[in-house]
Amino acid sequence: MTLQMLLLAGLVLFSILAVLAKDLIKSAISLAVASLFLGIAFIRMSAPYAGVFEISVVAGLITVLFMLTIALTKAEGDVRESKIARLVFPLFFIVFLLIDVLVMKSLLQKVPALPETAEQGAFGDVLWKQRTFDLVGQLAVILAGVFSVLALFRKRNKDE
Amino acid sequence: MGFAAALLFVGLYGLLTMKNIIKLFIGIEVISKGVSLALLATGFVKKNILLAQSLVITFIVVEVCLVATALALIINIYRHTKSLDVRKLTNLRG
Numbered sequence: 001m002t003l004q005m006l007l008l009a010g011l012v013l014f015s016i017l018a019v020l021a022k023d024l025i026k027s028a029i030s031l032a033v034a035s036l037f038l039g040i041a042f043i044r045m046s047a048p049y050a051g052v053f054e055i056s057v058v059a060g061l062i063t064v065l066f067m068l069t070i071a072l073t074k075a076e077g078d079v080r081e082s083k084i085a086r087l088v089f090p091l092f093f094i095v096f097l098l099i100d101v102l103v104m105k106s107l108l109q110k111v112p113a114l115p116e117t118a119e120q121g122a123f124g125d126v127l128w129k130q131r132t133f134d135l136v137g138q139l140a141v142i143l144a145g146v147f148s149v150l151a152l153f154r155k156r157n158k159d160e
Numbered sequence: 161m162g163f164a165a166a167l168l169f170v171g172l173y174g175l176l177t178m179k180n181i182i183k184l185f186i187g188i189e190v191i192s193k194g195v196s197l198a199l200l201a202t203g204f205v206k207k208n209i210l211l212a213q214s215l216v217i218t219f220i221v222v223e224v225c226l227v228a229t230a231l232a233l234i235i236n237i238y239r240h241t242k243s244l245d246v247r248k249l250t251n252l253r254g
Binding site for chain 2: 008009011012015016018019020024027028031034035038041042045046047049050053054057058061062065066068069070072073079080081082085089092093096097100101104105108121122123126127130131134135137138141142144145148149152153
């Protein structure tokens with residue numbers, strides 16, 4: 001349990017670094033490390049498929065996409081972020097953590113949730129039989145993503 | 161669940177205070193990490209881990225498509241405005 005807490009604390013810490021770091025490349029790398037921590041936490045919560053997906057796709061593929069975008073735009077010094085936002089962040093974060101600890105714990109017990117039912121069968125059964133419509137939706141989203149990227153990078157004709 | 165809420169807060173703070181488009185998108189990514197952590201933690205507590213896992217995988221697939229499209233948009237915006245500053249996106253030209 002302690003290791004799990006350390007992993008989740010590392011996840012939050014690297015997410016803060018990703019948001020507040022000045023350098024975009026450092027931000028992207030911090031985001032990848034945060035994904036790595038999240039993936040390991042998933043695997044420890046007995047969800048190995050989600051963990052492997054998180055590490056390979058989010059920590060791997062999305063980081064590569066971010067790096068490519070940063071390399072293609074080459075305008076790091078262009079935008080000036082306000083220093084006040086960075087300086088004030090710890091104050092806001094501590095206030096939020098206090099609210100989180102004091103309010104959320106009592107609030108969560110009042111939120112209605114589905115009754116606990118022990119699951120049976122393997123992960124494949126749940127994914128292919130129970131969530132079949134999700135898979136169709138995933139295919140549609142992947143196709144939509146491919147077509148939108150193609151549309152955004154198409155070469156224009158001289159007439160346009 | 162507290163950690164997921166903290167991630168949501170960090171991402172929202174980034175969205176509200178940053179001006180670089182890539183930084184804004186990193187904020188959205190942090191929020192999405194919080195959402196997937198909340199989904200899986202709920203499944204873990206309620207002993208529905210298989211269902212939560214399949215939902216998280218669906219979420220990750222959708223997230224990747226979103227990232228690919230958004231980064232392509234960011235590159236196109238940079239080509240037009242030569243800047244990554246969101247404040248320069250206030251002018252619409254036909």
